[in-house]
Amino acid sequence: MDIIIPKQNCPLCDRVVEFVGIDFGRKKKFNCPHCSVYKISIASEEAITKLSKEQKEIISKAATQCRPQTMLLIWTDQGTKQIKYDCVPEKD
DSSP states (O other): OOOOOOEEEOTTTOOEEEEEEETTTTEEEEEETTTEEEEEEHHHHHHHTTSOHHHHHHHHHHHHTOOTTEEEEEEEOTTTOOEEEEEEEOOO
8 A cells, every 4th residue: 555645835935845744733744855854833834825935935944954853843922923933852
């Protein structure tokens, strides 16, 4: 039986990439050859579509600069509704 890995456009660079749902569907883990591996909350994925190309490039660059065994986590601050991101230990 073949395993089907879902694909969609990367929210940061718009390239077609693979992703997996994690955290009971509240986040996605993307594996983008351009942006690196990162996790994003579903709410943030929607909010990122409203950012400028330059803002998305800044977040993409931050993902590529995480140290080994870490990855970028992108989330929306509940108080300010702003998109936040930081390198966190790599675990599913």
